């Protein structure tokens with residue numbers, strides 16, 4: 001059988017994936033540990049019964065964009081919605097990256113930024129964070145300017161370190177960056193400030209958000225960005241026609257009705273996170289202060305990879321970040337329910353004893 005040769009630049013590219021193993025305690029992908037609130041399912045079912053299945057959906061996702069805009073106090077023309085924030089990021093790369101263009105990120109950070117850029121043919125350069133995982137504004141300026149970055153990715157709170165990027169760093173990057181600055185706020189509700197406050201028609205800066213984490217809706221694959229209207233208009237050109245199906249548009253609107261419940265879940269997760277941090281403090285490991293729903297830690301006397309496997313042997317799955325650049329020996333655990341976190345703590349205590 002003939003196997004046509006794939007694009008040269010895809011040959012070396014490895015797919016990105018987080019193993020979906022069947023275990024009792026799944027703390028590896030930063031999802032919310034609980035389903036959406038009571039009433040959500042019935043409301044979705046009601047919307048489902050109203051879908052005009054023989055018709056294409058509203059291509060501009062007007063009602064959904066209005067609902068998102070109202071949630072953030074911006075104009076609907078500043079909202080671009082897509083199938084998960086990953087499709088949002090891909091659209092940015094399609095519009096502003098591509099062959100002969102450069103994207104910059106600052107490792108250690110979310111690997112999908114570089115991955116999505118590469119798949120779209122965008123070349124990637126990595127700036128470095130300091131040993132404590134903060135970003136030095138001078139290093140950030142130098143990296144974006146030397147590489148003439150068409151796209152610069154920041155992630156706040158940063159996955160997988162959990163650290164919130166201070167406004168001074170973002171301002172330095174925006175001032176220096178020759179291209180679009182993307183602030184990925186997948187965990188934005190956990191942070192004490194948001195780049196949404198800095199949105200401006202005259203600034204080529206966008207903020208991406210997702211329904212996958214704090215909204216308890218990873219199954220829906222829905223994300224969006226807020227940005228200048230002229231930039232949103234460019235993104236509309238690169239997405240497939242009708243890329244957001246009718247049900248998804250409706251589900252997003254339903255979800256936004258439960259904003260108070262979302263904030264309650266975030267507060268509960270923060271309390272649970274602090275309980276985990278205190279308990280992990282008693283174990284032989286190093287951990288980093290988190291402003292999100294996960295904790296990065298490094299077992300002191302044991303290779304991270306072995307600890308990951310021994311946790312898995314006890315049916316507890318965390319994220320093995322030990323081979324990510326700058327994260328030798330590190331693992332990341334998502335904050336789960338009290339029962340899940342107790343199971344994780346018991347297993348970890350056993351493994352590290």
Ligand SMILES: *Cc1c(COP(=O)(O)O)cnc(C)c1O
Nearest residue numbers: 084085086110159186210212223
């Ligand atoms: C989980 C996560 C996302 C979510 O992507 P979706 O495609 O919306 O599910 C985006 N960015 C970061 C940093 C994440 O951790």
